Amino acid sequence: MSLIQEEKDLLTYCLYFTSSRFARNIAKLADQAIDGELAPSYYYMMLVVHFHPDITQKELSQRLSLAPSTSTRFLDKLEALGWIHRTSRGKQSHVRLTTEGEEVYGSFRQSLKQLFADYAAILGKDESKQLSKSLRDANEKLERA
Template sequence: MNSCLFFSTAKLSRALGKIADEAFLKTGLSPSHALLLYLVNQKEGMMQKEIGDALHLTPSTITRLVEKLERKNLVTKRTEGKQAYLSTTPEGLVLQKEIINSWEQLHQEYEGILTKEETAQFIAISGKLLKHLEKD
């Protein structure tokens, strides 16, 4: 099965997911929740649709992520017509440094295996595949 792209990438995804979960454990957030909060913190607020576009996630997935961050009092949501605008709370802002540290830890895990050039090539090849596979 190592020669099958589907099974190889699925196995890689599970392994990277496990490493990411461990890296973000100290934040109390999943990697997806942490990245969403990171983006809102960086931009000092964002439209929910912008977040979906940036993370390549469906509106329903973004809604689910946002609801959990709201319950944890890390973001607030304000509706403007049909759009939802997210702002960070002071509690959410406090986590930014820990989120950055977790991302750095995650990157160090695989940077010791792949060179920067190999990482860039892998991302480019993955992006090419995604672009063609996600055509609607």
């Protein structure tokens, strides 16, 4: 095998490299589609809170596969902006969107539609859906391992 072919095979079949490269490319599209004050990850956190009002911080961290310290940092920022409200019940912190947070979520939801349209225009609608499902399934397997 030639060095060029070996390099091509490593870059093609190395899941780490391929997924990192894909993540960078999709992040560029997301940054263009999601016109907000914060990184897209904050808005995804708001999405989960929107669908699960009064979710505990622990459940939120688990759903997003985030370390508790990371979710705390994100929530601190969202709370400072007035987009979420946290309440303590015993040892647990519960999170919900504020009225302003719901408005921000509505704008984000429109941005998600634009993001899908952008990458579906490049990859195709069916391939986009299948790729997303395959990545979700693979992530779930890796997280259970």
